[in-house]
Amino acid sequence: MASREVIQYETPLSRAFRWFSAVFLAFYVVWTVLPLFIMFMSSFKDLLEAFKLPAVGDWAGVTVFFEFTPTTKHYYELFARLGFTTYLFNSLVAAGGSAVVSVILGSMCAYSLSRIDFKGKGDLFFWIISTRMAPVVAVMVPLYWIFRQLDLVGTLPGLILAYTTFNLPFAIWILKGFFDNVPYAIEEAQMIDGATRFQALRAILPLVAPGIGAFVVLCILFAWNDYLFAAIIGSGGAKTLPAATRELVQPQNIQWGQIMAAGVVTTLPMMFLGLVIRKYLVTGLTMGAVKE
Amino acid sequence: MDLFRVRQFPDSVESRPVPMSVTEPASLNKPRSKSFYFWLMAPAILVLAFISIYPFFWMIYMSLHDVDIGHVEWNNFANFIKLPSDTRFLMGWVLLAQYSAMCLTLQIVIGVFLALALNGTRLEKILVTTLLMPMMMAPLVAGMVWYFLYNGTFGWYHWLLQSLGILGPKSILASSNTAMIGLVLVDVWQWTPLITLITLAGLKRVPQDQLEANMVDGASPFRNFVSVTLPNLYPVLLIAIMLRFMDNFRFIDSILVLTGGGPGNATKILPVYLFEVSFKFFKLGRGAAIALILLVVTIILGKLLVRVFDRQQPSKV
Numbered sequence: 001m002a003s004r005e006v007i008q009y010e011t012p013l014s015r016a017f018r019w020f021s022a023v024f025l026a027f028y029v030v031w032t033v034l035p036l037f038i039m040f041m042s043s044f045k046d047l048l049e050a051f052k053l054p055a056v057g058d059w060a061g062v063t064v065f066f067e068f069t070p071t072t073k074h075y076y077e078l079f080a081r082l083g084f085t086t087y088l089f090n091s092l093v094a095a096g097g098s099a100v101v102s103v104i105l106g107s108m109c110a111y112s113l114s115r116i117d118f119k120g121k122g123d124l125f126f127w128i129i130s131t132r133m134a135p136v137v138a139v140m141v142p143l144y145w146i147f148r149q150l151d152l153v154g155t156l157p158g159l160i161l162a163y164t165t166f167n168l169p170f171a172i173w174i175l176k177g178f179f180d181n182v183p184y185a186i187e188e189a190q191m192i193d194g195a196t197r198f199q200a201l202r203a204i205l206p207l208v209a210p211g212i213g214a215f216v217v218l219c220i221l222f223a224w225n226d227y228l229f230a231a232i233i234g235s236g237g238a239k240t241l242p243a244a245t246r247e248l249v250q251p252q253n254i255q256w257g258q259i260m261a262a263g264v265v266t267t268l269p270m271m272f273l274g275l276v277i278r279k280y281l282v283t284g285l286t287m288g289a290v291k292e
Numbered sequence: 293m294d295l296f297r298v299r300q301f302p303d304s305v306e307s308r309p310v311p312m313s314v315t316e317p318a319s320l321n322k323p324r325s326k327s328f329y330f331w332l333m334a335p336a337i338l339v340l341a342f343i344s345i346y347p348f349f350w351m352i353y354m355s356l357h358d359v360d361i362g363h364v365e366w367n368n369f370a371n372f373i374k375l376p377s378d379t380r381f382l383m384g385w386v387l388l389a390q391y392s393a394m395c396l397t398l399q400i401v402i403g404v405f406l407a408l409a410l411n412g413t414r415l416e417k418i419l420v421t422t423l424l425m426p427m428m429m430a431p432l433v434a435g436m437v438w439y440f441l442y443n444g445t446f447g448w449y450h451w452l453l454q455s456l457g458i459l460g461p462k463s464i465l466a467s468s469n470t471a472m473i474g475l476v477l478v479d480v481w482q483w484t485p486l487i488t489l490i491t492l493a494g495l496k497r498v499p500q501d502q503l504e505a506n507m508v509d510g511a512s513p514f515r516n517f518v519s520v521t522l523p524n525l526y527p528v529l530l531i532a533i534m535l536r537f538m539d540n541f542r543f544i545d546s547i548l549v550l551t552g553g554g555p556g557n558a559t560k561i562l563p564v565y566l567f568e569v570s571f572k573f574f575k576l577g578r579g580a581a582i583a584l585i586l587l588v589v590t591i592i593l594g595k596l597l598v599r600v601f602d603r604q605q606p607s608k609v
Contacts, residue, residue, distance in 0.1 A: 013514055024409060029419060036437075051445070065448070101339075105336040116326045126594075127344075130591050131343075133594045135563055137586075138587045139347065139587075143343070145576060146347055225430035266433050274427070
């Protein structure tokens with residue numbers, strides 16, 4: 001990066017800015033991490049210990065946060081008693097299934113869109129992207145009605161199909177950019193050597209494989225983190241982790257320890273996956289408009 | 293000083309006319325036979341049609357009927373006629389605009405500032421990774437955690453706000469004046485890092501020679517930021533704004549957990565109201581009418597967004 005640096009001279013203003021930004025940065029990092037940290041710690045606390053707070057204005061009393069005997073009973077209860085094994089499985093199947101379906105169909109479609117021009121391509125493309133951007137609640141109203149008639153409400157295939165409404169357009173849109181970067185000349189060369197079109201496509205797949213892999217992961221992330229579809233389309237038979245977490249909130253006694261434990265179970269795998277595909281994250285989250 | 297002013301080169305690389313190519317065959321880089329590709333496209337298009345066009349027609353059909361489970365009846369556009377006099381529908385738009393405006397302003401200001409503070413520092417990589425963590429979290433779980441933090445009797449953030457003298461004993465979510473701010477803070481917590489990431493990517497592309505030239509002319513770092521960095525960031529920021537704006541329409545998970553639209557209707561932004569009408573009261577016909585309007589607005593916004601995208605990458609589409 002050395003070549004990119006511009007030697008800046010110090011003025012009082014820029015020095016003030018540096019100090020201020022360092023302080024602000026430190027403050028912001030704490031603000032970002034603190035909720036996650038509290039969630040993590042609370043999941044190991046007994047109910048009464050999680051409710052302990054110092055008196056208002058008693059700044060020295062914050063140490064009560066660390067006064068507890070760690071227990072894993074919430075995790076144990078989630079999986080042993082509350083059926084979270086099933087919900088974890090449902091989440092995995094629904095998110096994984098829709099990601100695989102979306103990326104397979106999506107890369108076929110994206111490849112073709114990247115290779116040929118035809119009349120109305122721009123419109124087709126806009127239709128695809130607007131499907132992705134439509135508000136989830138709005139999409140769900142007719143989808144719920146259709147799925148009811150087809151008996152898909154409360155089933156995993158129904159949920160997979162529902163997640164495909166946002167994952168498939170995402171995959172097409174973003175993978176087209178990947179195929180655009182592979183010159184058609186490679187396939188031409190293959191075909192001159194006697195390969196069929198399909199074999200030529202297979203030959204360029206290794207070039208886009210890392211990207212495709214990253215976007216499978218990103219599709220999993222989007223589907224895994226969804227709550228609305230899971231709550232309505234998946235209600236009953238196909239409860240996923242977020243939907244199950246929500247149901248732990250009962251009007252009478254809210255089991256915070258269990259809820260926090262469920263939060264940790266839902267969040268940790270996704271954070272790990274996020275780190276794995278860190279390189280593609282910005283591209284993915286900005287629909288390919290920004291590249292790092 | 294004039295000696296050092298950057299000369300305007302009339303034929304910079306972009307504006308230099310491309311020589312008409314002598315050897316341009318009819319179809320270089322594009323296959324001639326298209327049928328193979330149409331077949332490859334077909335499955336995705338069919339699936340997408342089933343989950344987007346087919347429901348769209350159903351939505352129109354439902355919006356014109358009274359829809360109950362097992363009972364559908366034509367109702368002379370009543371769903372639409374009632375909307376202009378439905379205060380919660382109208383307020384839903386106002387609140388959605390308020391919510392988006394507050395979220396976006398805070399996120400852009402903080403996000404850009406963070407990016408500037410982080411850019412080029414030694415800790416950039418590790419700090420960016422740390423800031424990424426909330427984005428990986430399910431919005432619903434984020435809502436749950438913040439619900440816990442805001443809680444009036446045992447929430448740590450409530451204790452903090454109370455101890456600082458900002459809030460009374462009432463939780464931030466319990467009063468209709470402050471509930472919206474509580475929701476905005478959660479969105480800011482979760483999504484400001486995205487703006488930071490996008491801005492950082494943009495900052496790497498600010499032409500360093502322009503910064504240098506400006507400095508040689510005696511510009512201060514602040515002046516440099518305003519007249520070189522910011523104009524170069526503008527396109528990326530536009531994308532960030534549009535993306536976040538669309539997401540404010542799309543996701544209501546955390547709001548459903550935190551306030552469910554209350555207290556009263558103080559945080560019932562339009563998508564939340566739509567959710568309530570459709571899936572709490574199961575007035576699916578009315579819901580479809582609202583959904584249709586929301587969808588049309590989103591599509592118009594989407595059209596704008598795609599135009600912005602195209603300007604970024606003229607080679608696309």
